[in-house]
Amino acid sequence: MFVEKVSFVDSLAYDFLLSLIRLNCNEMIMGSYADQEFVNWFKPDAEITDWVKETGKRLPPDIKELLDRFFNCETYFGIALFSLIQELDLITPEELIVEIKRIPEKYLLSHFLRTGFGPDVKDRNLPNLEKIVEKITSDDKEMLIFITESTVFSPSQKANLMELFSDPVKTKEDYLYLLEWYLENVFNSMKVRIKNSNQRQLKLLEKYITENGDDYFQKLEIVTVPDILAKVSRIEIGVSQFLGIDQAHSMGNKERFLFILGYDRIEIPFREKDMRLECIDVFEALSSKERLAILRALKNTSYTPIAMSKKLRIPAGELNNHIEKLKKARLIESFLDGENLKYTVNPQEIKKIVDKSLKRLLEEGD
Numbered sequence: 299m300f301v302e303k304v305s306f307v308d309s310l311a312y313d314f315l316l317s318l319i320r321l322n323c324n325e326m327i328m329g330s331y332a333d334q335e336f337v338n339w340f341k342p343d344a345e346i347t348d349w350v351k352e353t354g355k356r357l358p359p360d361i362k363e364l365l366d367r368f369f370n371c372e373t374y375f376g377i378a379l380f381s382l383i384q385e386l387d388l389i390t391p392e393e394l395i396v397e398i399k400r401i402p403e404k405y406l407l408s409h410f411l412r413t414g415f416g417p418d419v420k421d422r423n424l425p426n427l428e429k430i431v432e433k434i435t436s437d438d439k440e441m442l443i444f445i446t447e448s449t450v451f452s453p454s455q456k457a458n459l460m461e462l463f464s465d466p467v468k469t470k471e472d473y474l475y476l477l478e479w480y481l482e483n484v485f486n487s488m489k490v491r492i493k494n495s496n497q498r499q500l501k502l503l504e505k506y507i508t509e510n511g512d513d514y515f516q517k518l519e520i521v522t523v524p525d526i527l528a529k530v531s532r533i534e535i536g537v538s539q540f541l542g543i544d545q546a547h548s549m550g551n552k553e554r555f556l557f558i559l560g561y562d563r564i565e566i567p568f569r570e571k572d573m574r575l576e577c578i579d580v581f582e583a584l585s586s587k588e589r590l591a592i593l594r595a596l597k598n599t600s601y602t603p604i605a606m607s608k609k610l611r612i613p614a615g616e617l618n619n620h621i622e623k624l625k626k627a628r629l630i631e632s633f634l635d636g637e638n639l640k641y642t643v644n645p646q647e648i649k650k651i652v653d654k655s656l657k658r659l660l661e662e663g664d
Contacts, residue, residue, distance in 0.1 A: 300515050300533060301507060306500050307536040311383045312546075312558050313492050314391035314477075314485055315376065320540040323371040324350045330543045334578065335626075339569045340543055340562045353484060364476040367462070372615040373455050375462070376473065378409035380548040384534070384556050391481050391489075398474060403466035406473070407431045410462065417448045418604045422638075435463055450607040450614040492539065499537045503564045510567070517567030520545050520557050530555045537561060576627075577655035583627035584652070588612060589620045593643055596630060600642040627651070 320327060324347070331342050357365070368376030379394065382401075388394050398406065408427040411417055419430065434441040441463055445456050462469045506514050534556040538546075541560030548556045583589055591610055595601065601609065607617045621641065624630045629648055630641050 301511050303531065303533045304507060304515075305532055305534055306504060307534045307556070308493075308496060308500060309383060309387075309389050309536065310489060310493060310496075311388045311391055311394045312380065312536055313496070313538050313540060314394065314481070315379065315383075316538045316540040316546060316558065317485060317488075318365065318369045318480065319371075319374065319377055320346065321350055321353060322365050322369045326371050327542050327544055334575055335572075336543060336569075340565075343539065343542060343561070346539060346542070356483075361476060361479055364472055367458055368473055368476060370455060370458070372613075373451055373458070374413045375410045375459075376476075377546070378413045380546070380556070381409065381412070384548055384554060391477070391485060395474065395477055395481070398470070398477070403470040404428065404431045404435060406470055407435070407463060407466055410459075417444070418450065418602075418608060419448060431463070435466055438464075450604055450617075452613045452615065495539060496537050499539075499561055499564065503535065503537060503559070506564065506567070514567050518559070518563065519566060520547070520559070520563075533557070535559065537564065574659065577659050579623075579627045580629070580651055580655040583623045583629055586620065586623075588616070589624055592617075592620055592624065593629065593648070596641055596643040597645060600633075600635070600640040602638050602640050606641070 328342050328347070331337065331340055379398065382388070382397060383394060386393075386397060388397065405424075405428065408424050408431050411427045411431070412422060412424070417427075417430070419426070430444065434444045441460065445459050445463070449456060449459065451459060530553055532554045534554060536556070536558045537560070538558050539561050541558065541563070543562040543566075544560050545563055546558045588610070591612075592606065595606060595609060603614075603617060603621065606612075607614050610617070612620070621630070625632070628651055630643050632639060632641050
């Protein structure tokens with residue numbers, strides 16, 4: 299079903315951006331290892347943990363400030379160029395920087411709007427976002443209204459977005475300054491080791507997929523909306539040590555879907571799943587008033603994450619965490635409505651899952 303579409307990508311350009319995310323969002327990525335599903339199976343990479351600690355000490359104050367502006371753990375503006383790497387099949391950080399220098403400042407801002415939960419607009423394709431950027435960068439009042447009413451970022455990140463859009467030329471200069479400084483002073487010394495390591499892991503991943511087919515692919519737990527992958531002609535898969543047990547993905551166009559997997563994630567299909575923990579996940583998901591509010595909201599209609607965040611007044615970052623817990627417990631379903639990802643619930647199915655989970659837990663040890 300999926301395996302025949304798979305191709306493998308080996309691009310340091312992805313690692314370049316992902317290492318900046320890891321540097322600024324290390325605690326968030328480390329938090330995945332505390333999940334009860336993984337805690338006895340995987341441990342954080344000590345080499346990466348030490349690298350984050352030591353590199354962080356060497357960053358000048360201005361670089362730290364730019365790092366948090368562009369690679370904030372809520373908005374991920376700086377990683378928006380994943381789609382550019384994919385579209386142009388870029389291989390090296392140097393190629394990426396050359397392309398960023400080439401593209402117009404406002405085109406860069408259009409990419410920024412596609413990250414995180416993005417704006418609450420029906421058409422989130424780049425041509426439409428370019429029109430929005432042109433409009434709001436030409437009128438401060440329009441910019442304020444758009445960012446206030448159409449994005450679901452936290453107040454601090456709305457302010458950050460306002461600053462980025464107020465001066466597109468400076469935004470591009472600052473972004474390039476950060477990337478060029480980081481490449482010269484940090485990433486260049488790591489490139490050979492990262493490339494060799496990625497190639498070893500890619501060979502291992504290719505072996506697993508070849509030997510185990512779609513069964514392995516499904517157990518990777520990277521596909522939350524299978525109908526997306528049913529429609530694309532290519533599923534591109536790469537690896538990165540900087541992601542640990544997590545993954546990153548991008549859909550640059552309707553034909554290609556990209557996944558970058560952390561090294562530990564490629565081993566997930568081989569762990570022995572504790573069915574008891576799956577039952578506990580159900581009741582953990584139901585233990586939050588915010589998650590119960592999400593289920594109630596989805597009972598009668600479907601929502602995009604953006605619309606749900608606005609309706610329930612839950613910040614985008616928090617809502618994403620709640621959605622992940624509900625997905626893990628199999629209490630919500632996702633589907634594509636055109637090009638928009640939406641969530642819904644089936645109350646009868648929820649009741650079956652809860653009843654079955656409670657029965658299994660009560661019978662444990664009998």
